[in-house]
Amino acid sequence: MPSLTVDGRSIEVPAGTTIWEAARRLGVEIPVLCHDPRLEPVGVCRLCLVDVGEKKLTASCVRVAEEGMEVRTSSERLAACRQGLIELLLSDYPARPADRYKTAPDLLVSQARDLGIRWPSPAGGFPAGDGRGIDASSKVILVDHQACILCDRCVRGCDDVQVNEVIGRTGKGYATRIAFDLDQPMGQSTCVSCGECEKVCPTGALSLVRPERGAPDAVASADTDWEVL
């Protein structure tokens, strides 16, 4: 049972507990994007960085708590890192998820707000590409690849929680996307429409199809109907 301190408060946790989990037991919520307590952590987004006195900051969702560790969850350096990470993710985040229906708020946008990031950036970010497109083939879930941050949450939700093993990844570099089966459109894949992927998706990449908000085939045109102020 290693004992450690988080922001000066000490706690003893069972061996193998992550720093993130230990902090949570103390009531300290370290911000996350790619982590969800129901899923095995993968540590890809780095938003949960903490300072354990090492040269490098470490991802608390995957790093296991060690005896005598002194963890700091906030500092100027950490804030700057988190801000940078979010700004990068938002730089080509599409505006169109405005008309999307999520069962939980868009975590990326709300994290940005918590960190005081104005988005879209007044200076304008990268030219927002739209190379990754929309998949409106499913009757229940709308896939907006452009809003996907490749956090892997839907992959784990589908493969490890529901064990439907439909979602994986495809492509390289900027063109990397989530893919259904062997890159089928979602509606033609072996997806069983359980909705787990939408539930765990922290962005507008996966959202619910709701007829009153525009049927799936109307989605593409509906996006252009919105006027951005």
Place this chain on the structure above:
Amino acid sequence: MTTGKLLRELRKRGVKVRRQGERLLLRDLHGALTPELRDAIEVHRERLLGAVEEAEGAGVKPVDSVCPYCGVGCAIRYSVDEREGRILHADGRPSPVNEERLCVKGRFGFDYAGHPERLAVPLIRKPSSYPKGPLSAEVRGDRRRKPGGLVDYAEVLPHFREATWDEALDVAAGRLAAIRDGHGPGALAGFGSAKCSNEEAYLFQKLVRAGFGTNNVDHCTRLCHASSVAALLETIGSGAVTNVFADVKNADVALIAGSNTTANHPVAATFMKQARKLGSTKLIVVEPRRIEMADHADCFLQIRPGTDVALYNAWMHVLIEERLIDEAYIAERTEGFEDLRRVVGRYPPEVAAGICGVEAARIREAARMFGQAERAMIFWGMGISQHSHGTDNARCLISLALLTGNIGREGTGLHPLRGQNNVQGASDAGLIPMVFPDYQAVSDPTARAKFEEAWGTELDGTPGLTVVEIMGGALQGSIRGMYMMGENPFLSDPNSNKVRKALANLEFLVVQDIFLTETAEFADVILPATSFFEKVGTYTNTDRRVQLGRRVLEPPGEARLDWKITCELSTRMGYPMAYGSPAEIFAEFTALAPSYAGLTYQNLGLTGKLWPCPDPTGDGVQVLFGDRFPTPSGRGRLVPAEFAPAAELPDAQYPFVLNTGRLLEHWHTGTMTRRTRALQELRPGPQVDLHPEDLTRLGLRDGQLVEVASRRGAIVLPAASSDRMLPGSAFISFHFREAAANLLTIDALDPDGKIPEFKFCAVRISPAE
């Protein structure tokens, strides 16, 4: 203009406003934005951002309830738009049952409650619509059913007139009472429903027993696990599961027999698949179809339909031969071993192989995998129970567990996966002809005396008739009047042509439901009831977990709460019933049902409790029968079974074996799911699954319309090629009235469970002209 006023004005004009980050987005499809409004938006921009966001969240109320569909009983939080009285979305809640997971039905299958076809006023059949019979051409059978069709309201409704509640209740109560008084209580019968709550089920059977004066009360449990329950009661003295499904993670091996789990208990299936993937549980799947679960299996046996007894006898043969049995457990906890040994001695794997169509070596391999497990669980579904020898099938599985000492510890147990959300509870509440609540036999004078005292009236001591027997009685004229609460036997019972005649033959039929069902076409009086979402009640899931369903929506029109309707009818029939709330009914029920002792509306909380629950502050008992069974001797009985073929075997004229069942996206007779946008779009129509070789042999194409005919009826539907089928067999789901599978099925019954053989009959397949 204030920001709020501006927002209201925009909404009034149909202009949608949303916030995305610091952006304000406007959608003005009708060109309703005036230059003045645009200016105002500019001025109020910053404040509008906040106001828009607030308005989106306002009026959305979360309600914690459970899923209305299957026996898994997932805990759900519904987000409800209070202003519009509409469910916005459903989400899984943290609960030991589903750990926030849902399947497609739970997640998307809620909009039927707001369907415009909901019944909202009581209806009485017009005098011109007698003599009674089916009202729609489809139900009459003289027109091919329209694809995608549910009951055609335009065709059926004109035969009824609207009535006040008082009139409808008086007619219903008066006519039922007249039959009771003129022909004796035995001329009446009632079908309750496993969709209704424990409270509704309890009151319903109380009305039939105390008000009608007969035990002719049953429900769809007869069509699903009656044989399993018969076998369980006979062998281990209790019909419920001995362990919860989520404990599969602690099992070394799980046998999944005759259960298309990913379709019918999808969230339970996720626990099984997960136990194998992330844990160390091995899965053995036995099924005539190579179902999805087989893709996750360590061992899959694709047996010929209806040969389960031979297979499991061979397993037991191997276990005994190779001493993979728990001798201490057999000696201390069971009886009847010698008889069993003698019978299974006649089933070496080589003999079973010829019957089941699986190689002897594979039978041995599977038996060893099961026998070598330190902890094994057995799950089963309708593939075991819905046979004319369903009780024998279940006996074999129970013997397997007893022989290997796999009951009463963590990671072990028997788990018949219960179908309906409340089939466990409805049975517990006494919606079965042979027993009062909590399985207290009507023929037992002590039990009868207890209920006579509690209900203040004399009760009948002869067990009543079961579902199919009641339909038979209606056909012969011995059953004259019926009260039907939420059941649709026309589509759910075997041999629909016979059911049609039976229903038409009834002198008087009251149907209480939320939509016009096929069965309602035969009604004299139709009472509009409330849907799951509009009431409060408790539901008992497959794990024995009693959970509270909370009110999410308001009922439409004059629709009334089911328990209130039952009370009104009863009172008008001379047996007064009055309760203040469902909690009061639950209290009366639990006082009479020892298994439910200790449970109250106050202590069920958000995740419910398992029965039995001796410590009201705890979660209830998860693993049952650690030291003794509730049988007279305290031991579990090993009851041997001999293999017997199905009632109707394929022959030259009808060469295919028809199997029926359900699909992931639909529910039973489709009254709910076919009125749900997402589910209906995902699965719009019926099909018959056939092996590609059979298609080729018959010269058929995938998707071609075919006629499937049995000795009882014929339907037309598209053929679908599926290499998951065994050659020589066909599968049709029973959800679709336009190709009602139960026109084909046989009403042969299991002698103990009285369950019909839905899983096996002979059919012929030919191209439809």
